[in-house]
Amino acid sequence: MQNTTSSGARVNGTRLWSRLMAMAKIGATAQGGCNRQALTEGDLEGRELFRRWAEAAACSVRVDAIGNLFAHRPGRNDTLPVVMTGSHLDTQPTGGKFDGVYGVLAGLEVIESLNDRSLTTTHPIEVAVWCNEEGCRFPAAMMGSAVWSGRMSLESAYALTDRDGRSVGQELERWGVKSSAVTRQRVKAAFEAHIEQGPVLEQRGKNIGIVTGVQHMSRHEAVVLGQEAHAGPTPMDLRRDPVRVLAEALPAMYAAAARHGRDARLTVAVIETRPASPNTVPGFLRFFVDLRHPDTAQYRSLREEVESLVSAAIAKHGLKGEIRCVWQAPGVVFDPGCVAAVRNAAAALECDAMEMVSGAGHDSVNVAAIAPTAMIFVPCAGGLSHNEAESATPADLERGANVLLQAMLSTAA
Numbered sequence: 486m487q488n489t490t491s492s493g494a495r496v497n498g499t500r501l502w503s504r505l506m507a508m509a510k511i512g513a514t515a516q517g518g519c520n521r522q523a524l525t526e527g528d529l530e531g532r533e534l535f536r537r538w539a540e541a542a543a544c545s546v547r548v549d550a551i552g553n554l555f556a557h558r559p560g561r562n563d564t565l566p567v568v569m570t571g572s573h574l575d576t577q578p579t580g581g582k583f584d585g586v587y588g589v590l591a592g593l594e595v596i597e598s599l600n601d602r603s604l605t606t607t608h609p610i611e612v613a614v615w616c617n618e619e620g621c622r623f624p625a626a627m628m629g630s631a632v633w634s635g636r637m638s639l640e641s642a643y644a645l646t647d648r649d650g651r652s653v654g655q656e657l658e659r660w661g662v663k664s665s666a667v668t669r670q671r672v673k674a675a676f677e678a679h680i681e682q683g684p685v686l687e688q689r690g691k692n693i694g695i696v697t698g699v700q701h702m703s704r705h706e707a708v709v710l711g712q713e714a715h716a717g718p719t720p721m722d723l724r725r726d727p728v729r730v731l732a733e734a735l736p737a738m739y740a741a742a743a744r745h746g747r748d749a750r751l752t753v754a755v756i757e758t759r760p761a762s763p764n765t766v767p768g769f770l771r772f773f774v775d776l777r778h779p780d781t782a783q784y785r786s787l788r789e790e791v792e793s794l795v796s797a798a799i800a801k802h803g804l805k806g807e808i809r810c811v812w813q814a815p816g817v818v819f820d821p822g823c824v825a826a827v828r829n830a831a832a833a834l835e836c837d838a839m840e841m842v843s844g845a846g847h848d849s850v851n852v853a854a855i856a857p858t859a860m861i862f863v864p865c866a867g868g869l870s871h872n873e874a875e876s877a878t879p880a881d882l883e884r885g886a887n888v889l890l891q892a893m894l895s896t897a898a
């Protein structure tokens with residue numbers, strides 16, 4: 486017999502897993518991962534699949550002006566602020582099956598489980614699918630939630646371009662995705678379930694992370710101009726080679742990161758030269774530096790040091806260029822009430838939980854600027870994420886979704 490009390494409500498882990506696997510077929514890669522970069526055909530197909538599932542679960546679905554999608558389950562008093570959950574369906578170019586997708590489908594599973602038991606809540610419930618969380622195709626991570634929260638203007642989001650020069654605005658038009666809606670719904674509280682994307686839960690033998698905040702992070706673009714020249718006849722001392730800057734700045738930046746302790750993160754993942762011909766000294770260099778730290782003072786000093794190291798290397802080699810911050814997300818401390826709701830849910834479900842700060846960026850960073858917010862982490866194998874081999878167990882995913890369900894029920898009552 487089905488339990489009809491809200492505290493006894495549980496998600497259907499089999500349905501959640503089968504939907505994760507169905508979504509993973511869209512944009513599936515040969516190595517078992519997913520490539521559904523924002524506003525590509527795969528991303529659109531994934532969103533449509535979610536829409537069909539949400540409508541079949543009696544939700545109304547709407548899309549806003551930046552392509553965020555919201556599935557709404559009415560509350561007993563539908564004029565009250567919503568209790569929100571959700572995440573993203575877009576992926577990295579070599580992404581996994583769970584990053585973002587889990588938070589969206591765990592949210593849908595909350596709704597399905599309430600439907601299964603004919604349970605209603607006073608507050609409406611919404612599942613958000615935020616547009617372009619990854620920021621890999623269009624260079625601003627957490628874009629949809631940033632626009633929704635008012636932290637980024639609609640115009641600057643529309644103007645972001647991919648490497649082929651296509652803009653977010655053009656792609657939203659081309660796919661017929663966006664609406665003209667710019668009003669933001671009122672939100673009582675928000676919760677996001679996500680795989681941890683790091684090794685801590687697994688290493689400590691825990692199965693739930695109660696996420697108390699997210700660390701500081703920023704992205705910096707360095708551009709250095711040199712002079713194209715022949716790789717053979719041009720003596721080394723007569724070249725204006727921008728790669729010299731990289732050769733000098735890279736070891737200095739890694740040393741700076743090491744000086745800022747084990748919590749510091751520095752990633753140089755995009756390095757481009759032009760014309761990129763093996764026998765031409767490049768005339769142009771561009772690279773990106775991703776910086777993160779949970780401690781405000783350490784983060785600021787790491788940023789300053791990296792910027793001055795790159796500027797000094799440019800000056801030393803007599804080249805023109807600069808490094809500038811192109812994206813940042815200041816760290817967030819989540820709402821104590823929402824964190825407590827997660828903690829209580831985890832305790833009621835007898836989880837082996839620990840409190841932690843997120844190393845990865847999440848849409849919750851932006852949502853937290855508008856409404857009380859917290860997150861729930863589940864372990865992923867080897868802490869691996871942004872990798873086609875990303876994996877998590879059905880049991881851990883089900884447990885996290887049950888924590889989400891109970892935290893949301895206690896808030897939406």
Ligand code: GLV
Nearest residue numbers: 619626844845846
């Ligand atoms: C989002 O995936 C991030 O870069 O943390």
Ligand code: MN
Nearest residue numbers: 584585618679
């Ligand atoms: Mn994610």
Ligand code: MN
Nearest residue numbers: 577584619871
């Ligand atoms: Mn990601």
